[in-house]
Amino acid sequence: MHGTPLQSSEKKLGQLEGVFRDSDAWQSMSPETLVYQVQWHEAIPQGMEGGLFWGTTTIAPGRVGDEYFMTRGHFHSRRDRGEYYCTVQGRGMLLLMDEERVTRAEVMEPGSLHYIPGYIAHRTVNTGETPLVFWACWPSDAGHDYETIAKQGFSARVLDRDGSPAVVPEER
Numbered sequence: 001m002h003g004t005p006l007q008s009s010e011k012k013l014g015q016l017e018g019v020f021r022d023s024d025a026w027q028s029m030s031p032e033t034l035v036y037q038v039q040w041h042e043a044i045p046q047g048m049e050g051g052l053f054w055g056t057t058t059i060a061p062g063r064v065g066d067e068y069f070m071t072r073g074h075f076h077s078r079r080d081r082g083e084y085y086c087t088v089q090g091r092g093m094l095l096l097m098d099e100e101r102v103t104r105a106e107v108m109e110p111g112s113l114h115y116i117p118g119y120i121a122h123r124t125v126n127t128g129e130t131p132l133v134f135w136a137c138w139p140s141d142a143g144h145d146y147e148t149i150a151k152q153g154f155s156a157r158v159l160d161r162d163g164s165p166a167v168v169p170e171e172r
């Protein structure tokens with residue numbers, strides 16, 4: 001993106017402790033490995049009602065053990081706030097989990113548009129061999145609740161099974 005002042009953040013493997021299932025595999029990899037970056041435009045201050053933010057996420061291809069690189073995932077702090085995602089490049093899965101911990105997945109491919117209703121946690125997974133790039137548009141007062149997912153995780157993971165992605169229920 002260009003043309004407007006942008007914010008950006010990146011997440012390296014070292015910042016994603018506890019996110020991936022296979023902690024031995026995670027530990028054996030360089031903490032400097034870039035997993036994903038986000039660039040976004042905040043037209044108004046965060047938390048102010050009535051506006052929209054626009055962001056681009058790029059997830060690198062890769063795996064920790066048999067689990068594909070993915071975002072941390074979150075509920076919105078204001079649970080009723082929704083969001084749109086639209087895939088630009090690459091191939092992936094969008095995991096959507098409700099407050100009862102029921103998880104479903106949508107395939108992401110160039111042009112796929114995904115509506116994320118309120119009260120739904122969302123995480124994106126790069127299941128391809130090239131970067132997964134998608135746009136997101138969300139309300140300026142949505143906020144991000146990462147804590148709930150850090151504590152409880154999603155109830156399913158996307159794992160490589162003989163070269164293809166499979167949505168596998170999490171063992172607890």
Ligand code: PA5
Pocket residue numbers: 038055057071072073074083122123124136138144
């Ligand atoms: O607003 C969103 O849902 C996205 O822009 C995400 O913040 C982005 O994809 C990064 O994921 P996470 O915020 O879960 O680290």
Ligand code: NI
Pocket residue numbers: 074076083122138
């Ligand atoms: Ni969101």
